[in-house]
Amino acid sequence: MDSLSNELVQSSHSNSEEFILYNPYAEDLIFMGILSNHKLLHHVFSEVDEKLFYLKSNQIIFQNMRDLYMEGNIPTTISLIYKLEKHQLLNSIGGKERILHLSKLSFPLTIEEIHGYITLLKDKQIKRKLFNLSLDLYQLAYNYDTFRDINFEQLEIQLGQIIKAQSVSTILVARDLIQPALDQMRRSDENLDTSSKISTGFASIDFYLNGLERGNLVIVAGRPSMGKTALALSLIMNVCQQIPKACILLFSLEMSSTQIIHRLMSIESNLPLEKLKQSKLYNLKAGDLKTYFPNIYESNIYINDNNLIQLNEIQLVIKKIYNKHKKVDLVIIDYLQLLGNSTNNRALEIGQITRQLKGIARKFNVPIIALSQLNRNVEQRSNKKPLLADLRESGCLTIHTDISLQTLSCITEIKQLVPFRFVSIAGINTANHSFQSVLIYQGKFHGIKHVYQIQLKNHLSIKLTANHKILTRCGWKRIDYLNKCDIIATLSQNYTTLNWVMVNCVNYLGKLLTSDLQVPPFANFCANYIVTHNSIEQDADSVLFLYRPSYYSSEKEDHQIAEIIIAKNRNGQTGNVLLKFIPQVAKFQ
Template identity: 35%
Template sequence: MENLRLSNLKTILPYNLLAERLVLSSILTIPETILVVSEKLPIEAFYLETHQIIYKALLILYAEGKTIDYINLITWIQDHGFLLKIGGSHVILELLNQIYKINNLDEYLSLIYEKYLRRLLIKLGEEIIELGYLTNIPLETIFTKIEQSYFHLAENKSTKHLISVKQGLQQIAKEIEQGLKIPHLSGLKTTFIELDVITQGFQNSDLIIIAGRPSMGKTAFAFNLAKNIAQYHNTSVVFFSLEMTKQQLLYRLLASEVEITSTRLRAARIKETEWFEIHKIINKLSSLKLFIDDTPELSVNDIKLKVKSINFESVKKISLVVIDYLQLLEEVDQTINRVQELSKITRALKKLARDLNIPIIVLSQLSRNVESRVNKKPILADLRESGCINFFFGDSVINKMKNSIIYCWTGRFFSKQKLFDIKFTGQKPIYRLSTNLGWSIFLTSDHKILTEKGWKKLNKVILNDLISIKLLFYANSLTHFNKSFITWDKVIKIRYQELAAVYDLRISSYSNYLVNRIIVHNSIEQDADIVIMLYRDDYYNKENSEKNIIELIVAKHRNGPIGSTKLIFDPRFLRFFDT
């Protein structure tokens, strides 16, 4: 009997017939309500096909600027051969005679949308059952697909991002007014004064990259940030450590607070007076809403699932995510090489920051270019891992190109730069871009070139787009040119060429260079809103009188100024202080 009841339920999907009729009736009688309805309901939200056809017709009439009334609606439906499908013209007349209250419209929309989500949930359940039987697909792939489908369903994106200019400006006015009454930073305060002045705090939806060479203190600094923000704002922060264990991080945290080295703590070489202080500090730190996850192999989707799970179980939602570090993150798609993978991961992290509407901090290693320079201070060009250029030369010619000179565009003039290395990064699909003046270049689809409207990936470039071309320049020194001749050449053809070898060019100062006169980009920092680079001069220069000073170089700030500030670094307890 129970099985029969479940079988009957499966054939009747959730929907609200009366609410669907009342909403369509409201549009027919008061056409202005379509503005509200179209913001909140997709066509699929209506269960009955008849109602979907009518709603689609109403949306098209509105989009075409036609009057929404009985005559125009019937005409459109009849002209498109749907009159018999909806059951005849009397169905529309019945909608016109439907009695409803306009002030209840939001309730009716909620009823329809709730049933729509339930139908999607049922569909997802059926897909999960089917996936469970597909033993030829790895479980990791199945779980990822389920997670993506679930979060797409849960996020309710159809109404989340749409606001009018009026609503947006009113909200901004309230924020400014509140700021006048109580001055405060617009983002999460790090408690490091000069850094907060430059960044104005870490903003929601921002992707912040903290980069440095090994031994610069990236993990210690990021963990200090996580602890400071959780403590100062009394908010929830999650720290994903792909390299260190949670036990190691917790020993560091306790050592820095009680001012006893983690070596002594681990060995339990503690005095009785220190023991009471440790208990006191542990009770204090236990109130922090700081979560640590030390799963060694994580993808961006794994991180998203874990954050959503914490948000579901906690009263206070996560306000900041910290990931240590980028190069240890994994991507589910194993068919792409590591270069493509890292680029895909940074884009996914930026999207995740927007979806969760919180800042995400991710640590990153810098390239070895730093070590080969006299000046070891890092620059944006060191944050590279692209590899999208194809050269039709032999290995011997490519090897000879190393340590040669290449031209870069500074934004005002060309500059000669040393080509430190050409690194083979695998086989990728290559496309040939041809211009009106006869120039051509071979690139992967996601490599960026300089167009008249700024940097564009090749897959976003269309025919007749204008791209930058170097024609001629006159030298007045060995390194710079005071007259630069840049012209814009029209793209006339983009064609798939072949699967071919691609290379990553490593240059000293700039993240672009010229290939066959065309200016192309060579950087992975494009997805970041803020890039902070860590530099300790005493690590490289032992004679430096300024010991234990770490410089924070804000090398990129999409919505504010760049600059640098210095902090005092305590190597014994791995703490940072304002100078």
């Protein structure tokens, strides 16, 4: 909250103990519960973050309590004072007398009681957000701008965040879900419920995917010029043919709306674009044009060609169309890598984007197809068919790589950690280059891959794939982009700071067994005392690769053959499908 809102908050209850926008007593009671009943720790730290606390001093206290818990220590009066003193934070929270005061007042609280105080703090946080929003509305109302200059979308985003903050996810017992699931199966068998799945128009793809499931995220990936957009536009026309007045949104971050409509017209009329221009259809009336493009006219196809659009804006557009038609049948995004801000931590950002897209698909009960560009690894192999590893923006480490555990003085091989989740290991907060304890979300073995060894001037070394990233002075860098001038982040001898060491050499080793870890929130960990990036697993329900042999060789007999490789499928089996590509009208059939 800004200074104006702080003044208003203080003045609103300066003579009253009834705190409307925050409750210092509830904040203190949560601290007392943490210090007095260690059985509450897991519940509190899984439900609460520092943003729930209004007072800055209390935010600092909670952050340090949580850090102690993440480090495997129980927060006590002594350990908390020591930690705050170590980081020179005691004065900012009112001195050690503040912590001693909390410990003197501490008394055992039950989970039910602590949950009540957490709920109270969440209520206060929502009210503070509403209060801040009301100030924004007040300032907008009392200025000289016209209403057309007001960013209503930003206001809607703020309100949406408040609504999301007060929502509670439902936890259901598995046995209670059996009967509804069987009822849905019965309706599907009786053809009384056909709206849950949408046919792609390609029978062989539907055989594997069982149609496009509402609420699912599907990634269609391929190298540039492979035909991803053509496949997406072919899917649009197929859906329009099967669903009366189909409602489809296409977010085109690369091509203009004019280019898109030209290609849709060509696909529906089955006429090359040049012939369409020669036919002079522009002389016909709108009513006559419907006979040439019936599906385009009868359907509701929306095209957004804003190449700077962000995820929150995509969600607002979908909501607007959903409110208008009471449904959305299909959303296509062309393409994934053009979303976001192209940050240094691009792998983490792509992972976050796919996770949010999955959330949007579920929220609006619509299948979302995101087109994705594959990295250059495909071009470096004799077999050019894409693999799931080509989709990820980070690589793998050899299975014998040493990982620094939470204590930093203890290490273990990565292959020992892959089967386990929520093991504490050492990570780096790249914002301030400090070491912090992080938890493994998941580990995976990735099979045999081409591996390189990096040797540093201080004799440290690490073996990893070419597309894996390590931390350099210039940010995260892939191994295949390293040179001898690069300086790499490594653990110092006292395990508290980073040392920056120059690269000595990079050598190819051959094919070795590899694995990797996914470690939020910093998406990195210390391997062989070198700071490396982690693996990002896409949140897609299905991953399809587009592969055309003629793209790589003009000697192939049939230039119209295209292969769809279904590499990931949560709804069924994986496999390969052959389609026919018609280059004259840029469509698949």
